[in-house]
Amino acid sequence: MDPANVAMFGLYCSYTGSKAETKIMVNLKELGDIIKKTFIELKINTITLSFGPINSNSYNMRIKGGDIEVNTTVEKPYEKEQKIPKLKFKAEFKIKKLLFNKYLKAIKNVGQSIMMISKDKYLNFKTNLDTNNLNIKKIIKGKGHDCKSLFSTEYLDHSLIGPYPVIPGKEITIYLGADYPLRIEDEFGNWLVLAPRVDYD
Numbered sequence: 689m690d691p692a693n694v695a696m697f698g699l700y701c702s703y704t705g706s707k708a709e710t711k712i713m714v715n716l717k718e719l720g721d722i723i724k725k726t727f728i729e730l731k732i733n734t735i736t737l738s739f740g741p742i743n744s745n746s747y748n749m750r751i752k753g754g755d756i757e758v759n760t761t762v763e764k765p766y767e768k769e770q771k772i773p774k775l776k777f778k779a780e781f782k783i784k785k786l787l788f789n790k791y792l793k794a795i796k797n798v799g800q801s802i803m804m805i806s807k808d809k810y811l812n813f814k815t816n817l818d819t820n821n822l823n824i825k826k827i828i829k830g831k832g833h834d835c836k837s838l839f840s841t842e843y844l845d846h847s848l849i850g851p852y853p854v855i856p857g858k859e860i861t862i863y864l865g866a867d868y869p870l871r872i873e874d875e876f877g878n879w880l881v882l883a884p885r886v887d888y889d
Contacts, residue, residue: 712739712747712762719751722760727753775871775881777863779806779832785860785874789849791824796841798822801885805836806864835866837884847880848872854880 727735735753742748742761751758791813795802799815799822806812809831813824847854857874864870873879 712749714749714762718760722751722758726751726756726758730754730756732756775863775865775869777832777865777868777871778835779809779811779830779864781806781811781828781830781862781864783811783828783860783862785848785855785858787827788860788862791827792841792844792849794824795822796845800841801838802841802844803836803838804862804864804870806830806832807834811862811864830862832864835864835868837864837866837868837870839870839882839884843882847882854878 723735732753735751738750738752739747739762740750745763747762749760749762751760792802795813795815801815803814804811805814809829810826811828811830813822813827815822848860855872855874855878857876857878859875861873862870863873867884869884870882871879872882
């Protein structure tokens with residue numbers, strides 16, 4: 689995984705319209721700001737996105753919810769398409785996201801990183817600092833081999849606990865390796881790949 693790519697994610701949604709394949713670029717921060725400030729703050733929970741061509745390189749994106757409609761311009765991709773890395777993992781665990789989030793919050797209160805450890809087919813969490821350390825052992829049984837990797841609690845917190853989580857499902861599957869990227873996937877097929885930290889002994 690390219691070190692410049694700290695995290696990657698994929699979201700699945702259903703749609704209706706043309707069967708022709710079309711690729712566009714959407715600034716997720718701008719889209720998130722529009723949805724939050726224009727729709728969520730007005731308690732509009734359902735929105736519709738639609739796209740129509742403006743010219744050969746641009747599309748109009750219409751965001752509609754209730755009586756409110758926002759139109760903005762999006763472009764066709766001009767950068768090299770980001771390839772999803774092909775990863776081979778050593779261990780796999782299924783866990784309820786609420787339970788995972790509970791342990792993540794406990795770790796986050798102690799340190800900025802979380803060591804995920806597969807030991808004897810059990811998932812363990814650990815963090816070590818000069819003044820504090822926290823060990824959570826035998827959280828859940830899974831399958832695979834012994835391995836461990838260190839990750840940022842900040843990225844996991846934003847992706848799983850924040851107000852707009854990348855992984856919205858109720859059950860997640862954790863894929864681990866040895867000093868290797870982490871993959872988390874929910875029951876809907878939404879996924880997150882997070883690069884490991886390597887600054888530990």
